[in-house]
Every structure is written in C-alpha cells, then in structure tokens.
Amino acid sequence: MVSPADEDDPFEEQRERAENPMRRLFDEYGRENAVAFVVGIVSSVVARALDLLPPVLLAVAVDSIFFDERPFSLWLVPDARLPTTQVEQLYVATGLIALSFVGGAAFHWTRNWGWNSFAQHIQHAVRTDTYDRMQRLNMDFFADKQTGEMMSILSNDVNRLERFLNDGMNSAFRLGVMVIGIAAILLYWNWQLAVVTLTVVPVIGYFTYRFVQTIQPKYADVRSSVGRLNSRLENNLGGIQVIKSSNTETYESDRVDDVSDEYFSANWDAIGTRIKFFPGLRLLSGIGFILTFVLGGVWVLTYQQTGSAPLFFSGGLSPGEFVGFILFTQRFIWPMAQFGQIINMYQRAYASAARIFGLMDEPARIIEDPDADELVVDDGRVVYDDVTFGYDDETIVEDISFTVDGGDTLALVGPTGAGKSTVLKLLLRMYDVDEGSIEIDGTDLRDVTIPSLRRSIGYVSQDTFMFYGTVAENIRYGTFGASHDDVVDAAKAAEAHEFIQNLPEGYDTEIGERGVKLSGGQRQRLSIARAVLRDPEILVLDEATSDVDTETEMLIQRSLDRLTADRTTxxxxxxxxxxxxxxxxxVLEDGRIAERGAHEELLGNNDLYAHLWGVQAGEIDELPDEFVERASRRASRAPIEGDADD
Structure with missing residues (x-):
C-alpha cells in the first residue's frame, strides 16, 4: 500500500532504490570507526556486568550474613580466602559493592565516549559525503527538488542517524547485556521461578513486532511532511520582500499552516501509535513483575511454614534469592519495555538512511571518463557540431552548429525560451549533448576532466548569486589564493571599485544573505569582478548587464570590451x-538557428533579428503581423525548466 505522503514525496524514487540502508551505513562508515565501536561495546558489557554485581552480593549477604541460610561464598573466590566472621563478611560484601560502583562509573564513561565518538564521526562523514554527492548531481535534478527538501536530508535525516547510533545502539547493547545477564542469573538461581518471570517475554516480542509493522510507514510519512514543511518555509523566507510588497502575509500564513498541519497530522498519527505501544509494554512488564512477586512470596512463606513448595514448584526458595529475584526482575522487565524505544529510534533511522543513500545513489547524467585528460586551452577555438539536447522527451536545442575562432566574440540572441542559456551550459558540461559534439581546440569536451574544463571558462550568469560573507570573499570565490591587490584590480575592471570604497567597511563589508545589502547592479558587478579575477581563456556572459541601469551598463560594457579583447567570448x-x-x-528560435551574421547584415535581412531590434527601438507599429503572432505563441509556452531553455 502506498501512503499518501509517498505519492508526492520528492525522494520516493531515491528512497525505494536504497537497499539495506542500515547495513550499508555500517559497511561504508562503521569500519573506519571500528575502534570507538569496540570501545563502546566492551565498555557496555563490563559496565552492565558491574551493575549486576550489587544485587547478587545483596542476595548472598541476606542469606549468609543476616539469615544464616547458607555458607558465605562468592563466585571465582576460593572459600579458604573468605573471612569467617559475619562482620568481616559484611565488610567484604560492602567493599565489593563499592568497587562495582566505582568500576561501573569508569566504564560508563568509556562507554559513552565510545558511542558518542562513533556516532559523531559517522554523522560528520555522512553529512559531508551526502552534500558532496548532491552538489555534483545534474542541474535537472535540482530543477525537480526544492531547497528545503534537500536541507531536510542534510540536517534532519543525518541527525536522526546520529541519535540512533549514539543513544539507540548504546541503549541496545546496554539493555541486551542486562537482559541476557539477568536471565542467566535468574535461571542459575532458580529456573522454576525464572520461567515465571520470563513468561511475558514472548508476548512482549510479538507486541513489539506488531508495533514495527505499524509504525514504519507512518515514519516515512513524517519524513516526507518535514521535507515539504522545510521547503515552504525556505521559499517564503527567501521571498519575504515579494510577500510584503504584495501584502500576502495572511495568504502565506495559511499556506504554512496547511503544510504544518500535514506534518502535525502525520506526526500525531505516529505519536498515537507510539503512546499506545509503550504503556502496553509497561503493562506487560508489570504483569511479569507481579507474577514473580506473588508466586515467589508465596513460595518463601509456604516453605518456611511447611518445609514444602507450593503449587507446581519443587524445592526451596530462600529469602535472599527472593530479594535478588525481585531486584533483578525489576531490572529485567523495564529494559524489555525500553527495547520498544530502541526499535522506535531504529525505524526513524531506517527511514532517514533510505533517503540519504537513495540520494547518494542518484545516477549522474554527466559521467567523467576515468581516462580523461586535463584540458589545455591554446587558441580557444570552440566548435559546435550538430548539437542536439533535450530533457526527457522534450528537445530544447537541435542541430546547433557554429565555430568561434580564438579571441572572437559570438553573441546568442533570440526570444525567451529559444535555448540560448542551454547552448552555453552545454559548453560548461552542466548537461551533456544528446547528439553531436562540442570541441575546444579540437578536443571533445567529453574527453577532458570536468574541473579542468570549468577552470578554463569564466561564467557570468544573469542570476547573480552572492554568498554570505564580505565583498572581497565573494570576488575571490573560486580564486581563493588571490591577493588583495588582485581583488582590487578585478573590481576596478568591473567598475565596482568606486561603490565598494563607499561601503562601511570597504572590501571587508559583510553583504548579507545572498548579497541582500547590495543592489542588483552592484551584485552584478561583483559577479563580473569574480570572473575577471579568474582570468579564464574562455568567457561566457549570460545577460551580464541585465540588472543594471543604462549608465552602469555603459561603464560595465566598457570594462567588458577590455576583458574580452584577447579571449574567446x-x-x-x-x-x-x-x-x-x-x-x-x-539568432535562435525554438531551439534552432534561425539566422547568423554580423549586426548590419542581419538588419539587412529584415527577419527575426531585425524585428527584435525594431522592438527595442520602439518601432512596434512597423512590425509584421507574422512576427507578432509568433511572439504571442512563444509567450504562451511557459518554460518548465527554469532558465535552462532560455
């Protein structure tokens, strides 16, 4: 059965692809942290064994010292080495109990160190590996996913793994030692009463199995709803200026309320199952304790009064053994109930691990040849040879062919949605061509390493993204070893130096999230300065002056003329x-080349380029009806892949 959350879970495909995610977690990340893992296990066993020692010593003391039911004896200690007086025996028992507390405290510390070290190192490695894999995925993957959903994996899901690896596994081994150790002691002391105590164990096991079957799909729903909630919050906080200017605070509050209510409903459904399960476990555990107390108490009293065992029991049960049974039964039954908490944590971790490894296994459309060579650009000659590319079954650009000689400038123009940005993103191998080839200085892009290709190309996008940090850090991004003088020279070339000097801290001014403290034109000039600093052999300008006014455009254009003089652009x-x-x-139209030539030549053709020029010159009344009709049809086709088909 497919849950409602699965139907619109953006990571459903990835999650279903993940096989044995928890086993894979230990195989890939547990081995390198084996020392901390072993320390955690060994310390858990020793610490819990020392925790079991006081009740055993108490039972011995009750029978041997206070009631004189049997001789004073200790496991693994020869009777000849033991004291003979009751006071000395009491001191020995007390000393051993004290040593067990001291030793237990020391091993509890090493246990916690081991499990925390194990969990924290894996958490760090999984988060960084997931992010590294995510940022190397194809651009079309990000077109289908929202930032909040991916943040949910990097933050919430990874944190859930850490909680299980630390708290869950720590508790699992601790409780496992307790249950096995106590069961062995009880069976050794009196197997008949131990059978009574352990009667509820199969019932608890079945009850837990039913809980796992019920809770697992509900936790998947919770994880999906968290991703949708994070996405809505991330979108709204990123668009807060639009929300305020549109006076849509109430509308957006209602939308947040809707997705929050989805999370509330999914989480409350899981909570409802969980809060029924744990009281049920406690009730079953209580039944085991009561049976042990009543039947054991009757046995002690009956044997003391009549010298025979009651009911179906045989033999005797001393007061010390009964006290030990009561203490151990309480320690045994409650851990059995706590196993439900561990299973609960495991199911949450399993759902998170499935999403994480499903994302890690996302196949890459762009695969680098393991034998690829480093790209060395000499002349900078770029050739597009019958290039065709599309998303799924939709062709974006088709049969694109042109040659740009080293040092020349080629301009791509055309209506919105013509495929201009896609053509240049193919040059950067943001996508790979479906047919044809792209070559730089005679070398196919698929035969060179992707890092060396992108180092050779400077890209200035129409979407100027600034990172949180200073002006200098944003200009230096990608050329991290550049000196301050180099940064200043790049800013001057981009006509940015003057406005930077007028900022409160100059080049050390913090520009805020996404450069919110700067205007669009200022961000654009910093983006150009970033490209200038890289000094690439090939330059790509994707609407590089789209966010500036006419005067600033003139200044930037002047600097771009100097920048493009000796490089392929x-x-x-x-x-x-x-x-x-x-x-x-x-000139591109509908993903194909409609025209090509120099400016004056294209104007003389009186075709698409000339008509676009006429639109910008304000000569709208002189445009032919056919051009207007084609423009209307193009405007009615909304792009579905962002600016990739621009």
Missing part, C-alpha cells in the same frame, strides 16, 4: 545594443 543579451559589435551573431 560568448555573450547572451536581450539588449541587442550590447552585442552589436560581436564578430558573429547567432
């Missing part, structure tokens, strides 16, 4: 005035 622009001096202009 690709430029996308809706403002055709910024690319009219390009060596060649390629």
């Amino acid at each position: 690709f430029s996308i622009a809706h403002r055709l005035s910024t690319i009219k001096d390009a060596d060649e202009i390629v």
